[in-house]
Amino acid sequence: MTNNVIGPSSPKQELMLTQEADLAIIGGAMGSGKSYISLFYPLKFAEDPYFRGVIFRNTTGEITAQNGLWENACGIYTKIYGNADDLKKQGKKGGIKIHIKDLKITFPSGASLKFAYLESRKDLQRHQGAAYTFCLFDEATHFTREMFEYLVKRMRSAKAKHKKQMVLTCNPDPDWDCLEWIKPYLLEDGTPDTSKDGKIRYYVVDNGNYIWSDSREELESIYGTGADAGIRSFTFISANCLDNPPLMEADPSYVSNLKAQPWVDVQRYFYGNWYVRPSTAGYFRREWVEEVIGYETSQITKLVRAFDFAGSLRSDSNPSPDYTVAALMAKMKDGTYLVLDVK
Helix, strand or coil, X not given: CCCCCCCCCCHHHHHHHHCCCCEEEEECCCCCCHXXXXXXXXXXXXXXXXXXXXXXXXXXXXXXXXXXXXXXXXHHHHHHHCEHHHHHHCCCCCCEEEECCCCEEECCCCCXXXXXXXXXXXHHHHHCCCCECEEEECCHHHCCHHHHHXXXXXXXXXXXXXXXXXXXXXXXXXXXCCHHHHHHHECCCCCECHHHCCCCEEEEXXXXXXXXXXXXXXXXXXXXXXXXXXXXXXXXXXXCHHHCHHHHHHCCCHHHHHHCCCHHHHHHHCCCCCCCCCHHHCCCCHHHCCCCCCCCHXXXXXXXXXXXXXXXXXXXXXXXXXXXXXXXXXXXXXXXXXXXXXX
């Protein structure tokens, strides 16, 4: 008979699950098992009947995708507690109740966990009256700082006894508006400083600004020690596929296949580099050209102004869209080209 063990499979995954920060960011590369491990957080609190957890993805389709969060959560929790409907047929009590329509799971204690989408700013209104004790954002770079800040205010309960936590899982994205939170945990080249994994830092949001410190006492000397001081703990834990032994055993070619990807993808998804970006993000590089102080207009053989029209409007999901660009270039008699104007 084979025994199935459900839980962390490496020291790094153990650190992911046992960290005690108020706000934690977990991940930094593909295949680390961060989404799977994040589903064990509710189990830490499931015996508290007043546990009210929520797990967010960008869309409902991402939640219910095959082998996605919902399917894995139902599978894990059923293995541990059993299914309430199946046990009832056997004349037994207990088990989890799976509410497919509401994407909600109720544990035997009465604790509950729901799955929800959060695609844009307007979706926040659906959580206005909610009171959560645990929030998980999976693929957190698809969400904005405003969303995290809004949900922090929804984390409240006078009855829950467990520690309230918010956990974000993600892969590197140099354009994420929360990158500043992670930078103290990175080396100069943008890869994780693994010696800092799990290190606790502290912050206060003061008039919209994040005030950080490595010492709680430093912030307490300014903002006080009471619950209303607003001091919260934070940590970042990096990991990659090598921290996920079951994946390496099941798919020995995973690393070689990942390293066969384009250079930028290897840097991001294997080495966890937060600073690199695809070269297609800017086809033209400044270092390719030199500045010309003056030129003779008589040497110009042709002038061309071209336009690149962009029609995307700003939105919560795309806060910095492309702009319309106009460039004026000249071809010189000696075969060189000058960029005369860009707007």
